[in-house]
Amino acid sequence: MTDIMSHECEMGFLDLFILAKKRAWTPDEEATFASLDQEARNEAVRQLTLEAEGIRAEDRVGADGVIYTAFWAEDDSEAPDA
Numbered sequence: 001m002t003d004i005m006s007h008e009c010e011m012g013f014l015d016l017f018i019l020a021k022k023r024a025w026t027p028d029e030e031a032t033f034a035s036l037d038q039e040a041r042n043e044a045v046r047q048l049t050l051e052a053e054g055i056r057a058e059d060r061v062g063a064d065g066v067i068y069t070a071f072w073a074e075d076d077s078e079a080p081d082a
Contacts, residue, residue: 013045016071020051042069
């Protein structure tokens, strides 16, 4: 059995940005992203997942009660045609 949490931990924000924009972020983009509050960061993540191919996102409530947008590379076995 595959642990879906292990998939979610394999990718970071920079990885997502590269997949979406096809380039690394600039220092200014990194600083801007780091300065976002959680709601704005979640929105940025959702937008990047729309731009990147094969990435899934889902809002989850953390142990601290805060909503985080989790994202991960979609496994072929999760695809509707699989």
